[in-house]
Amino acid sequence: MGLRLKFNLVLLAVFLAGFAVTGYVSRTLLDRHAREQVLGEARLLMEAALAVRAYTVDQVRPHLVGQMDKVFLPQTVPAFAATETLQHLRRNYANYAYKEATLNPTNLRDRPADWEADLIHSFRNRAEQKEISGERDTPTGRLLYVAHPIRIESPACLQCHSTPDVAPPSMIRIYGPANGFGWKLNEVVGAQVVSVPMSVPLENAAQAFRTFMVSLAAVFAVVFVVLNLLLSWLIIRPVTRLSAAADKVSTGDFEQPEFPEKGGDEVAVLASSFNRMRRSLEKAMQMIDG
Numbered sequence: 001m002g003l004r005l006k007f008n009l010v011l012l013a014v015f016l017a018g019f020a021v022t023g024y025v026s027r028t029l030l031d032r033h034a035r036e037q038v039l040g041e042a043r044l045l046m047e048a049a050l051a052v053r054a055y056t057v058d059q060v061r062p063h064l065v066g067q068m069d070k071v072f073l074p075q076t077v078p079a080f081a082a083t084e085t086l087q088h089l090r091r092n093y094a095n096y097a098y099k100e101a102t103l104n105p106t107n108l109r110d111r112p113a114d115w116e117a118d119l120i121h122s123f124r125n126r127a128e129q130k131e132i133s134g135e136r137d138t139p140t141g142r143l144l145y146v147a148h149p150i151r152i153e154s155p156a157c158l159q160c161h162s163t164p165d166v167a168p169p170s171m172i173r174i175y176g177p178a179n180g181f182g183w184k185l186n187e188v189v190g191a192q193v194v195s196v197p198m199s200v201p202l203e204n205a206a207q208a209f210r211t212f213m214v215s216l217a218a219v220f221a222v223v224f225v226v227l228n229l230l231l232s233w234l235i236i237r238p239v240t241r242l243s244a245a246a247d248k249v250s251t252g253d254f255e256q257p258e259f260p261e262k263g264g265d266e267v268a269v270l271a272s273s274f275n276r277m278r279r280s281l282e283k284a285m286q287m288i289d290g
């Protein structure tokens with residue numbers, strides 16, 4: 001096996017191993033980063049929903065409770081305020097979603113989809129669980145969801161969610177007596193579910209990955225070519241010429257010109273040693289002949 005082949009095989013093996021390891025590590029890091037970014041967005045949206053809920057309870061409801069026996073205003077209900085506000089957000093951010101998915105909801109638009117019902121059941125079964133996040137494939141692309149349990153922590157909630165006879169009649173007039181009742185204190189009745197699209201951050205990560213790998217391959221190609229040229233100029237060509245000359249000299253052919261001893265590298269030292277050996281040999285031969 002020639003020097004060049006050996007050299008290139010080792011170079012290629014090192015590169016392939018480096019390419020695989022770097023590819024795997026950078027892909028993992030970029031994907032993780034994209035997911036963390038989306039998770040951060042989802043948590044921010046969740047906080048925004050909680051802020052709207054708190055605002056409704058603290059600043060809107062107190063002004064309107066007085067007239068609630070005449071007309072029930074859903075605008076005073078935190079769940080309604082949060083759902084409506086984040087619905088507005090969807091005008092500009094279509095794939096973002098917020099839902100107060102509830103197993104037995106007052107407003108039927110809060111009915112859970114199957115996967116949301118699964119989340120609620122898992123919150124019900126594991127009281128210590130405060131958050132579930134995950135990913136789903138939908139026709140509009142991959143979504144990341146974050147869910148928090150909705151637990152009935154205050155007896156005040158039961159005024160409107162226990163039995164229809166204790167609920168405000170004005171509310172029953174709008175929502176009817178069939179849904180959203182029978183909730184118990186400390187029960188998990190539903191889950192706040194935020195969905196955030198992942199396609200753009202994932203595509204950005206994939207793009208960054210492609211650019212990085214192509215640059216790495218380009219750097220390797222340049223290194224490969226430069227090292228091969230250096231190998232040719234500095235080692236293979238002079239060594240091939242030296243060995244051809246040594247062949248000739250070994251058969252008694254001293255017509256060859258001396259080797260140029262340019263430079264201070266190992267090949268130049270070899271060339272000067274060869275020249276000296278050749279001169280000694282030539283003298284020795286002349287002495288024998290003479």
Ligand code: HEC
Binds near residue numbers: 077107151154190
């Ligand atoms: C004054 C009556 C009233 C009180 C008190 C009340 N709710 Fe409601 N709640 C409603 C109404 C009405 C709706 C439906 C709003 C809509 O149209 O989206 C609702 C909706 C909800 C929803 C969304 C699911 C669904 O049923 O449509 C949740 C979750 C919820 N309430 C939780 C609570 C919690 C927790 C409390 C106590 C902190 C509470 N509610 C107190 C009247 C009330």
